[in-house]
Every structure is written in structure tokens, then in C-alpha cells.
Amino acid sequence: MADIRAEDSARTDGGQRESIPIGIDLGTSFCCVGAMANGKVEIIPNLEGKRITPSYVGFSKEDRWVGEAAKAQYVKSPKNTFFEVKRLIGRKFIDTEVTRDAKRWQFELREGQKGGVVLWADSVQKEFTPEEISAHLLVHMKEIAEKFFTTGDGAPIIKDAVITVPAYFNDAQRQATKDAATIAGLNVLELMNEPTAAALVFAHEKVFRAGKRTVLVFDLGGGTFDVSIMTVDEFAFVGVALAGDAHLGGADFDGRLIDYVSSEFERKVPGSNPRATVKLRRKIREACIQAKIDLSQMHATNIMIENGDDDFELKITRAKFEELNMDLFQKCIDCVERALIDAQLTKEQVTDVVLVGGSSRIPYVQDLLERLMGLKPLMCVHADEAVARGATIQASFRIAKFTQAERPKAPVAPPPQLTDVVPFSIGLDLNNGKMRVLIPKNTKRPAEGKCTLITSRDNQTSMLFPVYQGENEFAVDNVYLGSFTLAGFEPAPRGKASAEVTFSVDENGILSATAEAKTGNVPGRTASVKITADKGRLSDEQMAGIVHSVEEYNRRDRANQARAQEEYERDRTRVRHGSSLVVR
Known part of the structure; x- marks a missing residue:
């Protein structure tokens, strides 16, 4: 395979400070950020020295915590500490998945405007949208990069980013993620599908053999699952088929184990009610997450819960963990089989199987996949970093296009050609209740679909176009x-007026629609919309308010850090004056 090489691609802002593009994996459980440095992908450690950052955000009356600090605060204030918010972004409050997850979270969910979801922080008596919480995470990752690249000449500008999303994210979830980035002050170079980012890393690091390859990416993360089949031929990555579940991952495996351990606790400790006790729920959750991790390396582990005089200990075997999650593991395999059918491929035609995401480390998942495909899966050395690495490579190529335009003589490595596909069919609700598909599932994007519709009633003066996404025959069974x-339209008998409807999906997977009058109306009259405007998307006023709120938290954080630094300097001076130590 030819060498896919990403160069350092910083650009200057007005000829002054350096602007460095970054790649961000905004994950359910963890976030990861990278940038190109000296021609190589640099995954940037956070202030604690860790290369992945917990996707936690917490609030008190005085402070906001993000990442490691927020996860530590969860012990003291679980009702004011938010995590796994990626599972809420772009969703409705009444969604079945939201209702199910809410039962195992200790923070409170409420119904927001347009039926969306908001999170309630009792400590500040305030509601937060999932977009705002995600924006706090993105700001934190941006600051990690800024501090890493700060030199004696000052901090660089971090404003351009490629942000990854699950391939199976729908239109509303993609737009909400883009809104979160806008709130965080980031310019989104691209919303990149996570499996595509992973495949780019494997190609960049020359893991694939030379020649055209048919690659199946199995991306099982903390809260989402994607299967992507693509062809890889030197610089060209072409999506063939997608399958998956935007609400399946490690958090679900944790939930099964938590339910089992809670039931055993109730059975062995009479009179206890761990599901209703905040401290016990937290302890059981943390112990079960660690047990899941341990069971990828060991065949058995012990869960120990301190509870006053009623300490609890339970042995969990790998076989028991597999039994609890067997149906979920099977769902993963079903998605692989569905992707193969959609791609019209046999398993023998797949040349490489790639494992990505922390939950892909589960041995039973690897065994099931190997038995199905007849291939030993390729495992990235850093499964938690692969997606961020791919986003970083893509960000460098994206910015390279700008620098090439600004400085035509500058050499630019050939960029990879990435062609993804639409994960769901998109169509209109017709009068008979059936969905008229304009853009079928797995159409390569950017995509466009058109149809001509006529009036269905006498004297009809307007046409309403309800838009749905999904694979069911009847529109009501799909996602509105x-x-x-x-x-x-001029009043006329039915069928005398017509309009042409056009759907367009851009390279980020975001949908827009246009209807143009053809007969019975002012020639060329049109109506157009970014479809997500009616699907609970934040209004301009809401966006402005949230941007102001996030900026205020950032300002307070900087002020608190400055005060802490001043106190430290005073303490250090006082200690020096009181010490006999001579500083030379």
C-alpha cells in the first residue's frame, strides 16, 4: 500500500500566533485529543498525564469540574455529576433508550423544549442540555491541546477540529454534536465517522497489506456500536455498508452486571435496598465497571462493597459475565451479518477485520467475531486512541488544503479520499402512511434524492412535507x-399542482431539503429547511445563552486558577522567608 503521510499542518493567524488543527474523539466514556507534531500523530495527555479523559462534567455552587476532576467529584456529588451524555445528545425525552438509561443514572433528567432532554443540577438549580455538557468536554480537550503546545512565545490558537461521531448517529445527533462544537468555540472541519477514522489509522500505519482491501471495522465503544464495511485502495477509502446501534456498548454491559450484583446484594444482605441508596449505587457501579475490565484479563474476579457492618463480597466469573450479556453480544454479531448482506458480500470476500473501541477487548466478543468471519481480527495497539488518531490525521489534511490555497508552492502530501455512506434511508410520509424513500440507506455521500409530488385534495393551496428516517415501510414506525x-398554490382540482422535492445529505451527514413549485404556483417558488430545525435542535436564542454560560464558566475557571497561583506564590514566599535554606 502506498504511503499515506500526514505532515504538520499548522497555519498562522494573521501572521502571528500559530493555529494548530486537532482531532477529537468525543466518546461516551472517554474523550481523546490529538495533533500532528514532527510529522507524527501526538495523542495529548491531560493534566494528570493520562491519554484519555473521562467524559464527566460536574457542578457545585462555586466550581465546575471536567474530566478526571469531575469523576473524582462524582464520589461526593453523584446527582450533580453528569456522564455518558453522548447517549442523550439529539434524543427526545420520551425515547425508550433514554427512559431505560435514566433508571441507572443518579442525576435527574427532565423534559426540555420541543420534547428534548435536559439534565438538572441541583447544586446550581439549573438545567443543562446535552449539547452544553458536551461543549464543556470539548472546551476541556481544546485547553489540553493549548497547554501542551504552549511555549515561551505564548499559546497557539486551537480553533479547527475534526470531531468523530458514530457512523450510526442519525441526523439530529450529528447536528447536535456540531452545535456543541460551535458552543465550545470550535470550527468543525468535518464530522468524521468513527470507523472511518479507525481505518485511516490502520492504513496510515501500514497495517493493511498492499493492494485493494475489503475491510470490516467492528467499533464497540462505551455507548455506541458501529460496523462499517469499506474498500481501501491506497489513498481511497470508500464506504460500502453500515450497520450498528447508537445505543449499545460498554455501558450496557455494565448495566447488566450492576443489576445482577444489586440483586445478589439484596439477597445476601436482608433489608438492604442498594438501588435506592445513593452511596451503595455508586459503589456497586464503580466495582462492576472495574470487574468488567478485569474479566478481559482474568477468568474470575471478586467484587467487594464496604457497607458498614454488612460488607459484601461476590465472586464474578468471566462465564457469568458472558451469560448476563449473551443477547447483547449476539446483537453485535447480528449487525455484522446485516452489514454483509447490505454490502452484498460473503464473509470470505472480507480481507481484514479491525477491532476498535474499549469494549472490543472483551474476549468473548473477539471469539464470536473470529468464528463468524474466519479471520483473526486486527487489534489496534491503542484501541482507545485509534479514533482520535484518525481524526488527527484527517484534520491535518483538511488544514493542508487551506495552506495550499494560501501558499500554492507549499508541498502537500496526497490526502486520503474518504467516501462514507448514509446510515439510514430518508424519505417522506405519503398520504397512505407509507414512506417514499428519496435517499436509500448506504447511498454514498454527499447524496441527493428527488421526487415530484402533486396535490391530493381539491383547492389545496399548500403542501406539507413530513420527513422521516429509517427502514420501516410505514413512516410512523421510523424516526420523525x-x-x-x-x-x-392557486386553488385547483387535485393533481393539478405539483412540486419537486430535493433531499441533500452533505459530507458531514447532515440533511437539508428543498421543495420547488412546478405547476399551479409562482414559477420557481421554493421552500427549504435544515430538517433538524424541527427535531428539538437548539434555537439561536438558546445557543447564544448557552455560549454565554460556557464562556462564563471558562472565565471563572481562569480567575480561580489565577487566585490559586497567587496564593501559591504567597505561600512559597512565606516559606522561603521562614526557612534557613539558602537559594543560590
Whole structure:
């Protein structure tokens, strides 16, 4: 395979400070950020020296915590510490998945505007949208990069980013993620599918053999699962088929173990109610997450819960863990089989199977996949970092395009050609209740679909276009995205007026729609909409308010850090004056 090489691709801002593009994996359980340095991908450690940062955000009356600090604060204030928020972004409060998850979280969810989800922080008596919590995480990752690259000449500008999303994220979830980035002050170079990012890393590091390859990426993370089949031929990555579940991952495996351990606790400690006790719920959750991790290395582990005089200990075997999650593991394999069918491929035609995501370390998952495919899966050395690495490589190429335009003589390595596909069919609700598909699932993006519709009633003066996303025959069984109206038709018998509807999906997977009058109306009259406007997306006023709130928290953090530094300097001076130590 030809060498896919990403160069350092910083650019200057007005000829002054350096601007460095970054790649961010905004994960359910962890976030990871990278940048190109000396021609190599540099995964940037956080202030604690760790290369991945917990996706936690917490609040008190005085402070905001993000990452490691927020996870530590969860012990003291679980109702004001938010995590796994990626599972809420772009969703409705009444969604089945939201209702199910809410039962195992200790923070409170409420119904927000347009039926969306908000998170309630009792400590500050305030509601937060999932976009705002995600924005706090993105700001934190941005600051990690800024501090890493700060020199004596000052801090670089970090504003351009490639942010990854699950391939199976729908339109609303993608737009909400983009809104979160806007709130964080980031310019989104691209919303990149996570499996594509992983495949780019494997190609960049020359893991694949030379020649055209058919690659299946199995990406099982903390809260989402993607299967992506693509062809890789030197610089060209072409998506063929997608399958997955945007609500399946390590958090679900944790939940099964938590339910089992809670039931055993109730059985062995009469009168206890661990599901209703905040401290016990937290202890059981933390112990079960660690047990899951341990069982990827060991065949058995012990869960120990301190509870006053009623300490609890339970042996968990790998076989028991597998039994508790067997149906979820099978769902993963079903998705692989569905992707193969959609791609019209046999398993023998797949040349490489790639494992990505922390939950792909589970031995039973690896065994099931190897038995199905007849291939030993390729495991990235850093499964938690692969997606961020791919996003970083893509960010460098994206910015290289700008620098090439600004400085035409500058040499730029050939960029990879990435072509992803639409994860769900997109269509309209017709009068008979059936969905008219304009863009079928697995169409290469950017994509466009058109159809001509006529009035269905006499004297009809407007046409309403309800938009849905999904694979079911009847529109009501699919995901409603929104609607828009084309008005101004002259009253006429049914079927005499018509309009052409066009759906477009851009390279980030975001949908827009246009209807243009053809007959019975002002020639060329149109109506257009970003479909997500009606699917609970934040209004301009909400966005402005949230941007102000996040900036205020950032300002307070900087002020608190400055005060802490001043106190430290005073203490250090006082200690020096009181010490006999001579400083030379």
C-alpha cells in the first residue's frame, strides 16, 4: 500500500500566533485529543498525564469540574455529576433508550423544549442540555491541546477540529454534536465517522497489506456500536455498508452486571435496598465497571462493597459475565451479518477485520467475531486512541488544503479520499402512511434524492412535507426528523399542482431539503429547511445563552486558577522567608 503521510499542518493567524488543527474523539466514556507534531500523530495527555479523559462534567455552587476532576467529584456529588451524555445528545425525552438509561443514572433528567432532554443540577438549580455538557468536554480537550503546545512565545490558537461521531448517529445527533462544537468555540472541519477514522489509522500505519482491501471495522465503544464495511485502495477509502446501534456498548454491559450484583446484594444482605441508596449505587457501579475490565484479563474476579457492618463480597466469573450479556453480544454479531448482506458480500470476500473501541477487548466478543468471519481480527495497539488518531490525521489534511490555497508552492502530501455512506434511508410520509424513500440507506455521500409530488385534495393551496428516517415501510414506525411547507398554490382540482422535492445529505451527514413549485404556483417558488430545525435542535436564542454560560464558566475557571497561583506564590514566599535554606 502506498504511503499515506500526514505532515504538520499548522497555519498562522494573521501572521502571528500559530493555529494548530486537532482531532477529537468525543466518546461516551472517554474523550481523546490529538495533533500532528514532527510529522507524527501526538495523542495529548491531560493534566494528570493520562491519554484519555473521562467524559464527566460536574457542578457545585462555586466550581465546575471536567474530566478526571469531575469523576473524582462524582464520589461526593453523584446527582450533580453528569456522564455518558453522548447517549442523550439529539434524543427526545420520551425515547425508550433514554427512559431505560435514566433508571441507572443518579442525576435527574427532565423534559426540555420541543420534547428534548435536559439534565438538572441541583447544586446550581439549573438545567443543562446535552449539547452544553458536551461543549464543556470539548472546551476541556481544546485547553489540553493549548497547554501542551504552549511555549515561551505564548499559546497557539486551537480553533479547527475534526470531531468523530458514530457512523450510526442519525441526523439530529450529528447536528447536535456540531452545535456543541460551535458552543465550545470550535470550527468543525468535518464530522468524521468513527470507523472511518479507525481505518485511516490502520492504513496510515501500514497495517493493511498492499493492494485493494475489503475491510470490516467492528467499533464497540462505551455507548455506541458501529460496523462499517469499506474498500481501501491506497489513498481511497470508500464506504460500502453500515450497520450498528447508537445505543449499545460498554455501558450496557455494565448495566447488566450492576443489576445482577444489586440483586445478589439484596439477597445476601436482608433489608438492604442498594438501588435506592445513593452511596451503595455508586459503589456497586464503580466495582462492576472495574470487574468488567478485569474479566478481559482474568477468568474470575471478586467484587467487594464496604457497607458498614454488612460488607459484601461476590465472586464474578468471566462465564457469568458472558451469560448476563449473551443477547447483547449476539446483537453485535447480528449487525455484522446485516452489514454483509447490505454490502452484498460473503464473509470470505472480507480481507481484514479491525477491532476498535474499549469494549472490543472483551474476549468473548473477539471469539464470536473470529468464528463468524474466519479471520483473526486486527487489534489496534491503542484501541482507545485509534479514533482520535484518525481524526488527527484527517484534520491535518483538511488544514493542508487551506495552506495550499494560501501558499500554492507549499508541498502537500496526497490526502486520503474518504467516501462514507448514509446510515439510514430518508424519505417522506405519503398520504397512505407509507414512506417514499428519496435517499436509500448506504447511498454514498454527499447524496441527493428527488421526487415530484402533486396535490391530493381539491383547492389545496399548500403542501406539507413530513420527513422521516429509517427502514420501516410505514413512516410512523421510523424516526420523525421534521417537516416543512410550500405555500402559495392557486386553488385547483387535485393533481393539478405539483412540486419537486430535493433531499441533500452533505459530507458531514447532515440533511437539508428543498421543495420547488412546478405547476399551479409562482414559477420557481421554493421552500427549504435544515430538517433538524424541527427535531428539538437548539434555537439561536438558546445557543447564544448557552455560549454565554460556557464562556462564563471558562472565565471563572481562569480567575480561580489565577487566585490559586497567587496564593501559591504567597505561600512559597512565606516559606522561603521562614526557612534557613539558602537559594543560590
